[in-house]
Amino acid sequence: MIDGYLRRLGFEGRPEATYETLVELHHRHLDTLPYDNLSIMLAAVGATGAPDAVDPVETLERVAAGGNAGYCFHHNGLVSLVLEELGFDVVRRPGQLIETTGPSGELDHLAFEVRGLPTAENPGGRWWPDLGFGDAFRDPLPLVDGHFRQNGFVYRLVRVGDDGWTFHHDPAGSFHGNLIRGLVNLDDVAARHPALSTPPGPYTSKLVVQRRDATGADTVRSIRYTRIGEGATSRELRDFAEWTAALESLGLSFVGVEEDALRELHKRQAAEYDEWLLTR
Numbered sequence: 001m002i003d004g005y006l007r008r009l010g011f012e013g014r015p016e017a018t019y020e021t022l023v024e025l026h027h028r029h030l031d032t033l034p035y036d037n038l039s040i041m042l043a044a045v046g047a048t049g050a051p052d053a054v055d056p057v058e059t060l061e062r063v064a065a066g067g068n069a070g071y072c073f074h075h076n077g078l079v080s081l082v083l084e085e086l087g088f089d090v091v092r093r094p095g096q097l098i099e100t101t102g103p104s105g106e107l108d109h110l111a112f113e114v115r116g117l118p119t120a121e122n123p124g125g126r127w128w129p130d131l132g133f134g135d136a137f138r139d140p141l142p143l144v145d146g147h148f149r150q151n152g153f154v155y156r157l158v159r160v161g162d163d164g165w166t167f168h169h170d171p172a173g174s175f176h177g178n179l180i181r182g183l184v185n186l187d188d189v190a191a192r193h194p195a196l197s198t199p200p201g202p203y204t205s206k207l208v209v210q211r212r213d214a215t216g217a218d219t220v221r222s223i224r225y226t227r228i229g230e231g232a233t234s235r236e237l238r239d240f241a242e243w244t245a246a247l248e249s250l251g252l253s254f255v256g257v258e259e260d261a262l263r264e265l266h267k268r269q270a271a272e273y274d275e276w277l278l279t280r
Helices: 003-008 020-030 038-044 058-062 072-086 184-196 240-249 259-279
Strands: 088-099 109-115 146-150 153-159 164-168 177-181 210-211 216-221 223-227 233-236
Touching: 003 058, 020 072, 020 210, 038 146, 038 259, 058 072, 072 088, 072 109, 072 184, 088 164, 109 177, 184 240, 216 240
Parallel strands: none
Antiparallel strands: 088 109, 088 177, 146 153, 153 164, 164 177, 210 216, 216 223, 223 233
16 A cells, blocks of 8 residues: 555665654655645636545555645645554644644644654654645654754754644744644544635635755745745746746646646636735
8 A cells, every 4th residue: 555655755665664764754755745735726726626635545546646645634644654554653643833822723733753763862762753844844853852953944842741742943934833732533634624625724725835855945835936945045936837847846746637727726826916915
């Protein structure tokens, strides 16, 4: 079930359940599969019937066939399942987006921890990989209090009891942070998905595609491209060909997507972007 995914990431066979494998898979996944809400946006403009489901088996099949993963429910659902199949000890946890007024109080992030991988720097052996943030950390974080520097970015983690933690993103990131605490199952995730992925859900207004690489992070939000970290830059993507080229450069797949649907999405995003400019 997981072999097609591993081949897409460039693995030959199934790697052993070690800390080194966890880091390598984390890097390869980030390099190969961007965070995206393309299927949500295509459904929102009427180009498809419904967004991609968050069933990790369906996500595995789609990715193995050359398609996209999706947003955090897809990415972390997929990877947590793969790691379990490889023999890792995985615990899934619910996350809440931290806004200026505090945690959202809603299930809007799927997280997971991996246990039983002690190192000299983290003798407790508990790690937090996360493939679903888009522009956050490159390496899995140890589940201990502290500040963690990666490639010019600084992340802060504060433990909340034995089953939770608060994550504070680097100030250059696209969100403030996340509160992760307790346990969650995939049925809860599937039940929450429609509220996020169908209008007026929070993921249905702007196309967002992000990829974290070794030195920074790239984002296409609506028709604007932004890079943080090394080579920081920003520009508008008003030309359709330039927009699609930028999306493909981040690893987004257009397998099974009609060009007319993409043109309609670009047209609507450009119009909404112009309306936003008038309010600045």
